[in-house]
Amino acid sequence: MNDKKDLKIGIVMDPIESINIKKDSSFAILIEAQKRNHTIYYMQTNDIYLHNGEGHARIQLIKLKKNKVxxxxxxxxxxxxxxxxxxxxxxxxxxxxxxxxYATYILERAEEQGVLIINKPQSLRDCNEKIFISWFSQFTTDTLITNSTSRIYNFWKKHKDVILKPLDGMGGKNIFRITKTGLNCSVIMENMTNYGKKYCMVQKYLPKIKYGDKRILIVNGKPVPWCLARIPIMGETRANLAVGGKGKVQSLSKTDWEISNYVSPILKKRGLIFVGLDVIGNKLTEINVTSPTCICEIESKKNISITGMLLDCIEKKIKKRDAKK
Structure with a gap:
């Protein structure tokens, strides 16, 4: 007898009409959910709202198919x-x-009423994708978070080769490298800090980026044994796929496992169920908690269902929740 419950699964995402289904992780997750006969409720952030303390949404029930048109x-x-x-x-x-x-506050109201939110709204706010690595500094390269151009300059003088990143971005946008020549150093620092008014991240440059910026996926505290190494194209500092990086699926190294096994239980305890770690060489550089990607690239090369792992986790959590009612 099948006692499996068909779930009502909501998703808050960017416009679905603009995604690339060949590599979009949200689409892959929803396809797996649909295979399991779950109902999908699609919404964007401007569709959710609070009224008299209750979370509401204008949703669209959606059916998906693997058709690129x-x-x-x-x-x-x-x-x-x-x-x-x-x-x-x-x-x-x-x-x-x-x-x-603001959207996480609305979702938090639903969470308080028993809805499972992935990832936990409070932890989305608490665990900035760039800053959160500071909680695991034993695994990171020399990293500075500051809005001071003089501190950035002194950091660069020390290392001679550094990377600057905004704290709120993704996909390799607005990432700069200052090499030993110091070319455009002042203008980069001014722009990244908005003349001392905005925090940014500065990291010692890691030459092992040429072997790839590894995306390691964590599902409910368990590392996926395969990662995607994103390798920068010739003449490019950034390895992100969005800016032309090439992906190579490979097994986790000894240090990848060491980092993942240490960080994963902490992520799980914080309600961060689906997370992407970024590792260059043996250094943790980012912890992606908002909308981790690279599911499709790994699943297309290896006999593993990351979406299945995630849906199994969701179904078990809902079953456990319902059993307590």
Missing amino acids: QWFDFIEEKNILLRDLDVILMRKDPPFNTEFI
Whole structure:
């Protein structure tokens, strides 16, 4: 006898009409959910709202298909209470701005009423994808978070080769490298800090980026044994796929396992169920908690279902929750 429950799965994401289904992790997750006969409630951040303390949303029921011309059909549009859903996947891409934070407050109200939110709204706010690595400094390269151009300059003088990143971005946008020549050093520092008004991250450059910026996926505290090494193209500092990096699927190294096994239980305890670690060589450089990618690239090369791992986790958590009612 099959006692499996068909779930009501909400997802908050960017416009589905603009995604690339060949590599979009949100689409892959939803396809797996649909295979399991779960109902999918699609929404964007401007569809969710609070009214008299209750989380609401204008949702669209959606059907998906692996068709690169027309990959979705909207079946029905209606307004719902968020507490009527079993789970909500918060998959909105950065920038991690004030509007993103407001959305997490709305989702948190639904969480308090029993809805499973992945990832946990409070932890999305607490665990900035760049800054959170500072909690694991034994695994990181020399890293500075500052809005001071003089501190950045002194950091560069020490290392002669550094990377600067904004704290709220993704996909390799607005990432700069200052090499030993110091070319454009002043203008880069001024722009990254908005003349001392905005924090940014500065890291010692890691030459092992030429072997790839590894994306290691963590599902409910368990590392996926295969990662995607994103290798920068000739003449490019950044390895992100969004800026032309080439992906290579490979097994986790000894140090990859060491980092992952240490960090994973802490992520799970914080309610961060689906996370992507970025590792260059043996150094942890970022912890992606908002909308981790690279599912499709790994699944296409290896006999593993990361989406299956995630849906298994969701189904078990909902079953356990319902058993307590």
